[in-house]
Amino acid sequence: MDSVLWSVGGWTHDRNNVYELFMGSIAMKAILIMVLQRLSLGFLTLFVVSVIIFSAVELLPGDLAQEILGQSATPETVAAFRAELGLDKPAVQRYGQWLFNVASGDFGHSLANGRAISELLASRVGNTLFLAAYAAIIAVPLSLILGILTALYRNSWFDRSVNVLTLSSISFPEFFIAYILILAFAVKIPLFPSLANIYPDTPLGDMLYRAALPVMTLVMVVVAHMMRMTRAAIINVLASPYVEMARLKGLSPFRVIVKHALPNALAPIINVIALNLAYLVVGVVVVEVVFVYPGLGQLLVDSVSKRDVTVVQAVSLIFAATFILLNLVADVLAIVTNPRLLNPR
Amino acid sequence: MLDNILTIRGLKITAKIDGIDSDIVHGIDLDLKRGEILGLIGESGAGKSSIGLAAMGFTRNGCKISAGEIDFDGLDLARATEKQKQNLRGVRIAYVAQSAAASFNPAHRLIDQYAEAPLSHGLSNALESKQEAIELYRKLQLPTPEEIGFRYPHQLSGGQLQRAMTAMAMSCKPDLIIFDEPTTALDVTTQIEVLSAIRDIVREYKTAALYITHDLAVVAQMADRIQVLKDGRAVEMSETSKMLAAPQEDYTKTLWAVRNFQRREKAFDPKDIILSLNNIDASYERHGPKILNDVSIRVVRGQTLAVVGESGSGKSTTARVLCGLLEASKGELVFNGDVLPLNYRKRDKSTLKNLQLIYQMADTALNPRQTLLQILGRPLEFYLGLKGEEKNARVAQLLEQVELEPKRFLNRYPGELSGGQKQRVSIARALAAEPELIICDEITSALDQAVNESILNLLNRLQEDLNLTYIFITHDLATVRAIADEVVVMWQGKVLEQSTTEALFSPPYHEYTERLLSSVPQMDPQWLDELLLQRAKAEAI
Incomplete structure (x- = not known):
């Protein structure tokens, strides 16, 4: 653990390793304490989330037994089926039982079809992460580069048009963008498939090709936010005396921005990137449904309509954990990139 | 002309103020020979910094060079391309x-920032420039020159940073350096070290310099010639010794005049103690280093008590402890005969009302989104329960007391005021509570001489009218002499002495007090040399 974070900081310097080691170890301790605090808070959050999800699903009208057997079933059959599924026990008891199982690593079985949830999730999690990573690999560098360039050429026609484009793309609902892209690139110019149906044995190249349209949609949705924060954070720093000093040292405008403004603007940028990465995992429900992509989002929608409480809870917990983890990573990165916090006086 | 490194003719600089173009520099001529140091002096708003930056072909946002020539060694910087200017900046100019702490990039090590100009202009390689940096750090008498460059800016003190910045300016051995108030933010004892370091290095490398300052005594030590500026216009220019001996223009003479501020004679009872601090200890972290160590101070009702010391001496911490913003870890505070709770949350309203604080930075102490009516109305409501018409009338009265016309100012925002006016509003806000004691934390140090004096006069008049007691925290000994009845000298969190102002400024001095007093720059151009010589001798013995 130590050595990993050490190299992230990049603070090993050939000339005064001893000094750095000493200072570094103090900062390292602080970071570790913070990580542990956040993790325990994270578990608390997960617990609260699970309670909320469980109650929310409880509050929905109708239940699984009714849903499976249909309207024509007699009350007796429904009651018998409920007893079989364990639905007749009080909610608190069912929740306690479920929580105990999860804590011991067993997500349980789907109420709808009896399959093990871990088995259900396995391929779905992979698919969703693949889609998120695919979109992130394009969106993060793209928005950083656009942010830097628009800050560099601020108020030029380039800046304005990038701003107008990204703002428009974020202003439309995702499904609208998705259908527009399908219309443009699957129907009019048939470049990509309109359905992103992938299977466990689909080769990587094929997966990249089939997921192209959902990824384009996601990129368009998240780029605006990250790019505008990069631009704003850099421009904010451009007013500071050390940037004026950098200019008076005769550095090129590009170097002034990348070397002097960007490192001091990182903290807000990192936070926004983390939020958007979390969104790529958690917020893809609509996109997955539109493109019939077999990810977690679709699974969640299906399970809610089937009142499959155990699956809904498992998926929600995964979403919540993603949020917590990514925010934790953002906080640690913000510290590691700030020499003031890393190197005390 | 031929041996001029910099020749400025008819320089005009225009700024956009409230959407209207107006000149801030009206046609300035300057000549600077190779290796010469020219002092630019004037009050704030004189256009000193704008001229200094223009000498690099640079203007701040919203400003532009609207006319004139800036001839730097044959190239007119007013008309040069960005590329040409880029190639000069950092290399030849x-x-x-002013503030090294703000002008060093907090994200990079000092030595990397030093090496940046030589590397990016292709003049040196990494190893070579680092060795040169260490050499310069040594010449500028920075501690542990081999290591100090590998630290980040926040790990150095203000004086060290200012020297590191001078080293950075020297990195390409330029022909000209613009020093823009390099010692203004430093206290007097640190200022001396930086001044002598800058002067030695500039002499050694025969670098020409424009030295910008508002402090005559400082420029007298540094410059060969002095140019006096006022409101963007040249007032007069001559050799330093001539200028000091016989200033020609009236304006220059007012700069020269010793502050003619008369303290009134007050009648007070030395036994009437309004506030006493008894054996106060304080630190910012639990079990952290003690910032205040056994501090005991007595304040007599109706007097002005000055607290002086260099930065880090615990002056402002004392103010925070008094207000209860920082809870003292030991000791007691007695106000009007009652022992005060050490935390302001536990104090009753009348105590809070009677102890008011005025901050150094009026800019940050006033809410920019509230009008003066709101800013001054709030304490009236909170402490005195005034409302509606009654409140508005009192706000108007307060503004009159601090010599701001109520009709013009009631509905303004702080952003629409000058520095001096903002500080007047801060004073009015403190007065609103009708306090008995006001703590003034460096309230004049961000203001220039003339404004400074008018604020001191105002405080003096208010003291007379309202029988106020002041605790005046400052590092400026001239202000102390002007306003204080008693003085407390602090050093490293301890009170060194408390005495009357007369006693403090006449021998025999306390050892540290003498060092502080002797560090205040004098007009005599030989002063720095003689002082350094004296101190060297004293150390030799």
Whole structure:
């Protein structure tokens, strides 16, 4: 653990390793304490989330037994089926039982079809992460580069048009963008498939090709936010005396921005990137449904309509954990990139 | 002309103020020979910094060079392309800014920032420039020159940073350095070290310099010639010794005049103690280092007590402890005969009302989104329960007391005021509570001489009218002499002495007090040399 974070900081310097080691170890301790605090808070959050999800699903009208057997079933059959599924026990008891199982690593079985949830999730999690990573690999560098360039050429026609484009793309609902892209690139110019149906044995190249349209949609949705924060954070720093000093040292405008403004603007940028990465995992429900992509989002929608409480809870917990983890990573990165916090006086 | 490194003719600089173009520099001529140091002096708003930056072909946002020539060694910087200017900046003309703490990039090590100009202009390689940096750090008498460059800016003190910045300016051995108030933010004892370091290095490398300052005594030590500026216009220019001996223009004479501020004679009872601090200890972290160590101070009702010391001496911490913003870890505070709770949350309203604080930075102490009516109305409501018409009338009265016309100012925002006016509003806000004691934390140090004096006069008049007691925290000994009845000298969190102002400024001095007093720059151009010589001798013995 130590050595990993050490190299992230990049603070090993050939000339005064001893000094750095000493200072570094103090900062390292602080970071570790913070990580542990956040993790325990994270578990608390997960617990609260699970309670909320469980109650929310409880509050929905109708239940699984009714849903499976249909309207024509007699009350007796429904009651018998409920007893079989364990639905007749009080909610608190069912929740306690479920929580105990999860804590011991067993997500349980789907109420709808009896399959093990871990088995259900396995391929779905992979698919969703693949889609998120695919979109992130394009969106993060793209928005950083656009942010830097628009800050560099601020108020030029380039800046304005990038701003107008990204703002428009974020202003439309995702499904609208998705259908527009399908219309443009699957129907009019048939470049990509309109359905992103992938299977466990689909080769990587094929997966990249089939997921192209959902990824384009996601990129368009998240780029605006990250790019505008990069631009704003850099421009904010451009007013500071050390940037004026950098200019008076005769550095090129590009170097002034990348070397002097960007490192001091990182903290807000990192936070926004983390939020958007979390969104790529958690917020893809609509996109997955539109493109019939077999990810977690679709699974969640299906399970809610089937009142499959155990699956809904498992998926929600995964979403919540993603949020917590990514925010934790953002906080640690913000510290590691700030020499003031890393190197005390 | 031929041996001029910099020749400025008819320089005009225009700024956009409230959407209207107006000149801030009206046609300035300057000549600077190779290796010469020219002092630019004037009050704030005189256009000193704008001229200094223009000498690099640079203007701040919203400003532009609207006319004139800036001939730097044959190239007119007013008309040169960005590329041409880029190639000069940092290489042949370098800049040393007022606040080194703000002008070093907090994200990079000092030595990397030093090496940046030589590397990016292709003049040196990494190893070579680092060795040169260490050499310069040594010459500028920075501690542990081999290591100090590998630290980040926040790990150095203000005086060290200012020297590191001078080293950075020297990195390409420029022909000209612009020093823009390099010692203004430093206290007197640190200022001396930086001044002598800058002067030695500039002499050694025969670098020409524009030395910008508002402090005559400082420029007298540094410059060969002095140019006096006022409101963007040249007032007069001559050799330093001539200028000091016989200033020609009236304006220059007012700069020269010793502050003619008369303290009134007050009648007070030395036994009437309004506030006493008894054996106060304080630190910012639990079990952290003690910032205040056994501090005991007595304040007599109706007097002005000055607290002086260099930065880090615990002056402002004392103010925070008094207000209860920082809870003292030991000791007691007695106000009007009652022992005060050490935390302001536990104090009753009448105590809070009677102890008011005025901050150094009026800019940050006033809410920019509230009008003066709201800013001054709030304490009236909170402490005195005034409402509606009654409140508005009192706000108007307060503004009159601090010599601001109520009709014009009631509905203004702080952003629409000058520095001096903002500080007047801060004073009015403190007065609103009708306090008995006001703590003034460096309230004049961000203001220039003339404004400074008018604020001191105002405080003096208010003291007379309202029988106020002041605790005046400052590092400026001239202000102390002007306003204080008693003085407390602090050093490293301890009170060194408390005495009357007369006693403090006449021998025999306390050892540290003497060092502080002797560090205040004098007009005599030989002063720095003689002082350094004296101190060297004293150390030799």
